Amino acid sequence: MSNERRSRIPVGVLGATGVVGQRFLALLSGHPWFRVAAVAGSERRQGQRYRDAVPWRLPDSPPEEEVLNLPVLSPDADFEVPLLFSALPSAVAERVEPLLAGRGHVVCSNASSHRMAADVPLLIPEVNPDHLALLEAQRAGRDWSGLLLTNPNCSTIQLALALKPLADRFGLRRVQVTTLQALSGAGYPGVASYDLLDNAIPYIGEEEEKIEREVPKILGQYQESAIHPADFGLSAQCTRVPVREGHLACVSVELGKTASGVTGEDVLRAWSEFTALPQRLGLPTAPAAPILVRTEPDRPQPLLDRDAGGGMSVVVGRLRECPILDFKFVVLGHNTIRGAAGASILNAELLYKRGLL
């Protein structure tokens, strides 16, 4: 191992063999602060070297030899790394993540199991970095020597990011969203091609519920050691479409009461001027622009826009007035980067910068 590599913080990736797990490895490959030093997977993979456990399924290059040669451990193994990224299935995460936090690890999780726990921050560094203060309550209440931090559901993140500047400037009263979600969101093997070729499926288990409960928490206020969810109406419909990566969401919003007279120009400006803590701190995974505005009539599109900002920017477009609420628009995000692995890594970067790692 090179000296440079040795100097980086060793991290583990749990659920490393799945779609999101591989995305973690790809994004951490060459990360300036972290290096993958442990991987964990399901029972039948354990004991094998990563390279033999599963084929590399991303079009991106596979990770370094050091990583490919790591043995696949159990997710509740005795890890010797301070930081663990979790892409575990929720049933496993439910049990294992508190255990690992208890043992002193910082766990940055993409799993849904603990997102709504009162003392677990559901973090998007550009949106609610102040929610990190919850970790004090967590430490106080949990008797853990480590900590547990979560990132939201893939389709939640891009929606929350697009709503944040609107909530800040104009307030929000009601939001209606219909998503067209990529198949990678279903993991591997995920959706059978038999079910999806020449088809769209208007149902993704628990997805609408996740969006409807997570966005208010994220946009909520931290006060007296607790998050007070934002008070606005939110209705989601979720569909699966034959797209590899990139969730598209069609959104209608009603702005806050005091927002009368807000024009489309105002909304576009709110988005394009939006910048936040990760950009100011120069976090390695933070995109230059968290929100990119496209003005062509037919953008954003998953194929053309999902890789914007290295997959970490969300792209908005098609802003127009809504006949029943105030405005309608489209927002796109890369679901396994900004919506999953990249989100967790950005969270960890903020922790590191804040000295919490």
Next chain:
Amino acid sequence: MSNERRSRIPVGVLGATGVVGQRFLALLSGHPWFRVAAVAGSERRQGQRYRDAVPWRLPDSPPEEEVLNLPVLSPDADFEVPLLFSALPSAVAERVEPLLAGRGHVVCSNASSHRMAADVPLLIPEVNPDHLALLEAQRAGRDWSGLLLTNPNCSTIQLALALKPLADRFGLRRVQVTTLQALSGAGYPGVASYDLLDNAIPYIGEEEEKIEREVPKILGQYQESAIHPADFGLSAQCTRVPVREGHLACVSVELGKTASGVTGEDVLRAWSEFTALPQRLGLPTAPAAPILVRTEPDRPQPLLDRDAGGGMSVVVGRLRECPILDFKFVVLGHNTIRGAAGASILNAELLYKRGLL
């Protein structure tokens, strides 16, 4: 020609070489009342026999030999048939359809050009058959010896059908719809595979406008020789997805003021009990059930449900409460059958039964 065939009413199909044109020919093949006796197409096809003008692109069997051997005429030719179906591009339909109605033809058009004209019925036989009364105003005002009747846009029809029983029983205040539309809706060649493979496109030119203006006309009231559009809010977002046939729409509705206490059961009953004039008249193209309710969590799906009722039923499902309006649900329709050619043919059948042909 067989005697049986000879006894049927000869009809012409304008724009017969396109996707909807071929669908007209397929549906009219073996129709009990009508037989195709003339076809018209664009200039470069004219003069050729239909069989040589374009390849047959539908998986369904091609039409009868008599039809394949018809010469392709100009859309403003001197047709010797009383009834003309129009699948013309709107720019051509704009000019040609009035001209043909003027010459005495009954024109049943799928084109958008004249749908919003004050004296042209925008007809869905199950929804607004009383709007046929507009034809009197048309006759009075136009100095035509024929008449012009239109069917709505593909995504309008399925939405209007699903809303009709709700409007009747509960009233409507606001409707939000996001569509996932099949590629056949774009005609041929339509959307390039280069643009659509592994992609979804959140834009279909003029589609949202069509939905937003057509549905209120269809659900409007005929009074004093005019249609008074229904008064409710309607907002549409339209997307194109890699599906061959079958538009999916995710809908949220707020019911009328007096509809408090309406339950999901009530809504489901409104749909499943819905039957209408075409069913009572036994029109050949009318499906047994105009609205089919599916109760599985993941239905309707384009691949599995588009052919319900021979492509003439719309299929609803996923009814659940909406956190910001009253209910949300999904509706699917076959866009080139119920949403285009089949719609026009059903219109013509109603005219015939009413003695207007």
Next chain:
Amino acid sequence: MSNERRSRIPVGVLGATGVVGQRFLALLSGHPWFRVAAVAGSERRQGQRYRDAVPWRLPDSPPEEEVLNLPVLSPDADFEVPLLFSALPSAVAERVEPLLAGRGHVVCSNASSHRMAADVPLLIPEVNPDHLALLEAQRAGRDWSGLLLTNPNCSTIQLALALKPLADRFGLRRVQVTTLQALSGAGYPGVASYDLLDNAIPYIGEEEEKIEREVPKILGQYQESAIHPADFGLSAQCTRVPVREGHLACVSVELGKTASGVTGEDVLRAWSEFTALPQRLGLPTAPAAPILVRTEPDRPQPLLDRDAGGGMSVVVGRLRECPILDFKFVVLGHNTIRGAAGASILNAELLYKRGLL
């Protein structure tokens, strides 16, 4: 049950919940001679009614109520039907099919397990109906009161059918085939959309071997109670493509030594004149033309030609001279109808007509 239905021969379908199993049920729905009276599936389905065990995944209508309400049995249950169709996975078929034949059932199997057994006919009724004579050897040697009959692999069948008239008229020396196979051939869930969207996979486990060993057996000669495989070279390459149904095969053939001077016309005539026993006997599932010749430069295509002859015709086209062998051409067949369930049913129909049932 109607009298008409009662008068039909009761049959069972083993592996009834999979892609081919559902195809069996769809094809047997309304069959004039057979009616489904028993279904079997894997352990976790057993005990449930068919309608509850799996969703119906075919765009075709689901089978009759009587069938949907059948309990899912174990494949080695004590069936009370004389005829069993098997769509079992080969590992199960290996063990269960002989057992069922031993118990007196006529087993028509689509599984690969016993296809190459010396006393088991590998039957395509249009190609080698004389191979049924093997059943005498089977009876003599096996001590079964029933019998076991197999149909070939999906891609084998269409190739063997296309080659049969050439073999008969001109002889065969060498055949090279590259297939583009539909995803339904992999069963359900089969190929992940994650693996297949925007991709083609140049590998299908054991498929090339099956083609290379099955075709010579099918085209072989029955002599002295045994099949003597046809003596010609055969090389196969198999790929999976994002197509729902319909295998496409690009073939090059070198004809027999004595075939010098054979022209493309001769080959086309051999195909279009080809008719066989099932056509003469009028078997219900036999297509009018076992081989359809298309002359357009770009046909056959899976989407447009797979349903020819109700999915039971194979379609050939693009015949041209081959610079290194004699001729090259393309052949298409519906892999789950002619290539699987329809093949087994046609076999059973021949047995019935021959009094072997």
Next chain:
Amino acid sequence: MSNERRSRIPVGVLGATGVVGQRFLALLSGHPWFRVAAVAGSERRQGQRYRDAVPWRLPDSPPEEEVLNLPVLSPDADFEVPLLFSALPSAVAERVEPLLAGRGHVVCSNASSHRMAADVPLLIPEVNPDHLALLEAQRAGRDWSGLLLTNPNCSTIQLALALKPLADRFGLRRVQVTTLQALSGAGYPGVASYDLLDNAIPYIGEEEEKIEREVPKILGQYQESAIHPADFGLSAQCTRVPVREGHLACVSVELGKTASGVTGEDVLRAWSEFTALPQRLGLPTAPAAPILVRTEPDRPQPLLDRDAGGGMSVVVGRLRECPILDFKFVVLGHNTIRGAAGASILNAELLYKRGLL
């Protein structure tokens, strides 16, 4: 313009608005030796700035501002750049390329029009760099002050590359190839999604002919100012599949007479040891390995392997014995990079290094 940029050789791209044209711009963006200083397109684009003429359709980032702001010129404009890359349609290239070469430009063309001309090299720098000697005959015979150099058809290049080491070490007698070609090879708009979704098309106009005549020229010998085509049999079948980028080819080869005893190991070694002039010269676009060998049973695959070596490596795999020729294998190449724009650029780099620019 930066000094660095100014110091690079200005080049023009003809046919810059198409799929291959955009690929040229993407690959030349940041090229160390060349900078795009002129773009030409079809009549209706001319006069517009590039950014307004067509949308950028590649998922890759669009080119630099300087390029986006270039006016779209006519392909026979008076260019002020020494080097022109041509992605022109063949009908235009037929007329324009000689004219431009006559005016003193070095034309590196991807068009098919002049590939088979006796005095025009059909160059793959790794395969037949000695064919550049033909340029002397070209200069002598044409009275041009510039020169014209072509690269082969997309599916030809990857096949020729895979065959080259085999031809060199073992000789070639017969080659059979069936291709599965990506839709980007058809340009834009190219194949309608209506034709390609859930389908494969066993026909690409003139493609088989191109392969069959180009490969022998490329593998031919330069002698006495002429190319003597390699003497081996070659038969191609070409199909179009729903894949964005990356042509897959299934190949069978019979090696030379003296190659008896050649093992699979020998073939694999021939490929993996293959390196050539561009690698030795360190040409900027040359991949480290022109041929990559994958040993997994199911590789190469377009989705996973097309970007190998920046899209400039071809990837071979699935080597096994062929029952009728000697070996069969699969080869994949990125059709718009190694098979088109990258090929032309590599050609130009070789010219530059040889002082011919």
